[in-house]
Amino acid sequence: MKGGILVDTIWEKTVDMPSFPPFQGRKKVETAVIGGGMAGILTAYLLSLEGREVLVLEADRIGSGQTKGTTAKITVSHGLIYQKLVREVGKEQARQYALMNQAAVRKYRELIKDHQIDCDFKECSSYLYSKYQEEALKEEVRAAQSLGLPADYTSQTELPFSVKGAVRYTGQARFHPLKFLKAAAEGLEIYEQTLVTDVEGNKIITDQGTVEAENIVFTTHYPIMNRPGYYFLRMHQERSYVLALTGTDHIEDMYLGVDPNDGLSFRSYGPYLLFGGGGHRTGENLLGGQYQMLESNARQYWENCRVESAWSAQDCMTIDSIPYIGYYSFSKTGWYVASGFKKWGMSSSMASALLITDYIIEKKNAFAHVFSPQRLHLKASAKPLAKEGMETARNFVLERMKIPDEAAAHLKKGQGGVIEYERKKAGAYRDEKGSVHVVSLTCPHLGCILKWNPEELSWDCPCHGSRFDYKGNLIDNPAKEDLTHEKPECISGYKKKE
Template identity: 40%
Template sequence: MWREEVKLPKGSTLQENRKVDVVVVGGGITGITTAYLLQNEGLNVALLEANEILNGTTGHTTAKITAQHDVIYDELIGHIGVEQAKLYYEANDNALHFMKDLIEKENIDCQFSTQDAYLYGATLEFDHRIHKEFRAYEKLNIPCDFKTSLPFQFDIRAAAIMKNQAQFHPLQYLTHLAKQFLEKGGVIFENTVANDIEEGTSPTVITRDGHRISCQHVAICTHFPFYDGAGFFYTRMYAKRSYVLAAKTKQKFPGGMYLGADQPTHSLRSATLNGEEVVLIGGEGHKVGQGINTEYHYQSLQRFAEENFNVLSYPYRWSAQDLITIDKIPYIGKLKESKENIFIATGFKKWGMTHGTVAAQLITDLIMQRKNPYEEVYKPSRFHADPSIRYFLRQNLDVADHFIRGKLDLPKKSVEQLEKGEGNIIYVNSKRAGAYKDEGGKIHCVDTTCTHLGCEVNWNAGDSTWDCPCHGSRFSYDGTVLEGPAKTPLKTINLNDEESTQ
């Protein structure tokens, strides 16, 4: 939705070997903010983006700038202690104020507005949890309030309110930063896929097309790290997909940003689209590749919308993917303690606007050799005995379960039975395959074995993609990689000669 209203600065295509101070990989909020900050420090920075900048998760967010990250602070206090939990809050609160101050200083027109953030529960279970979360706010000295009702038709039992948070138009904000970065001498290379890194005192980023960029530091700001460096991040995170409707309604939105803690979750905020107010209604999250027919998630959001608003139309709908770490705290900092000049930022859960800014500030400080008070909180090499072990085992048992189930899953239809716009599992030459019939009647057939670690992908009808239930890789209907950790496309199958091709 956000891209409809923004003219983005265009990057160039990398065509020769280059040497720069810093290579930033990833054209979302983290990458662009990091590149902007480092260029302002006087460094020579190149930003690489596999597609077009601001075309991934950043362009599909509900764009809340908030330190309220679902029901988390009571849990953080229990697992990492009051002081570390306070640092987590302060890092995100500082990010909010950094963005607010920059928007005011640079006079960025991006629909920034201060809003209170409401976390509410409607059931007895979440009434108890919201009360505990509110007490955690008080313990951490977070400006807050408590209510037992909201300005909507549905009833709740409790709401913990974090005061003076914000919302904005993310691409209008980041377009300004990208333009400033380019004006100050930075370079952006779009349609440039970073594929590997040669480590050393001067690391070299190698692109899929074989181009090489030497530098002093690399900042990996891709959604899923394109380079793992034996960090095994795919075993320490899982991918979750959620859905958003933009609804035009008769009644005016009452203000505020709202997140329901009950299942399925629902998120509410307003936005301005072509001069008209719309309500962004999000939620219905599930692990990638493991949900029911994804069209049902949109239908469920629509039912919720029409139960609580007088809806006139739904001009937009989209889905987004988020990575969640085993302790729910992002991995930001040195890729490994032994890798002094390679940095990573990933696992933001659903809070990329603040955590992307936290990451940019932290990585900038580390490259500039400045102390940052939040380094230990976000250190990628950390491992908390509880809950890390429990979640690590749970997620990887889930991977094993889906790996086996995928191999045993029987095809659902034959090619002849497919309707236009439908994708499904079929048999090709006695082997499992995936087929999609486009609106013109053309069949696109792929091998359903994920090129990451061999799990079987499932069809996502809502987005017309093949999604891996094990580690969250996503592929277009023709096999092209859309989301990592997979780097290689699905093999395509020619139904005429039944031969596989890359």
């Protein structure tokens, strides 16, 4: 339990994942993939099918990052994106984006069929619905159809409420992501519990050894190397929340609401309905309440439903809504990156694996240009880039000037906040046993001030999305180290024992 909420995902509960040894010593290899989530394992898997030598380095367990938190929709229905892309980056590049993601859906189907992968794969339609809008949905249908996607407009859905309309994409799919990942990982050279601390040229430095590779692929969700590339200037992260419910209607297809502040997600898995929403920028969740909001909404439709599990996920958001897939930087020969998947990690993971595999085997891919990390879409990027700069400045400078929220002695059990500790600000949390845990509020990534997340009992960075538990242990990158912290004894006030 965390904050009264179950945090194991349905995927973790319904599969036994294999374990792999940590890396030790020194090794040379053709390609090294850093990060063992869906994008990393798929890249290694496709390269192995090409007969290439490849290994995977994972800091924790494979699939233990964002992959385990996905709702596992394999789809091209990425919100109201196609009219936006046509307008901002042009029809040809919008078409590249659309058809590459449709190719990703087909590739999952092909691999699962050809290799007989048992992962509860099921073809279905994917809907974007609105309770209020109609014309925007029709515009999205027209844009999607003009790009070659299987889209149409409808006002009929399975949802337990009426809608104004919906965009329907046929020929999409859903599956069990960890069952698929387990099968894809079989036979690969994988090292778990292996933290990459630095990369210098073609040398990867881990906590227990070094790997030299001609090609290095960064699939760490958020790129862990700040320079070159400077991805921290071009992305932020957002969180979203999911309940696994029983006692609901079965919903055959997949649904996502596109109305502001009312965009709920629906998809079934076995006896469960995965019911999601409540998204926000990482670090901007001072009041919490997302799980309670979702449960309250669910009970409006299914009064006697039961929450069997609840969890959250984190997504990297690029300034022009297109992932960064390709060369890490012009200056780093042999470095590749896959990041910025927004909330569409499954199709984007396959797209990135296909594209990066083609780069490495030197096969031309007609859809590569739009995803290039070196692109510059001025029309799509100018305003978001300025906003990102303002957010970083606000959280880097202004938060340092705020008066601390709490005196540690006033913190109740289960409560966290900003306090004054030894004449400087710090973050404190009093656990259910009464012990106070005090950590630095300075993110070790680039020095932004962390904020308390009461929903998940964590310290989150609003600049770039690094997250730490209340003890200061790293949860999410781009940071690569824990917070510095003090360890007060279990006391009613807040004076350390001498």
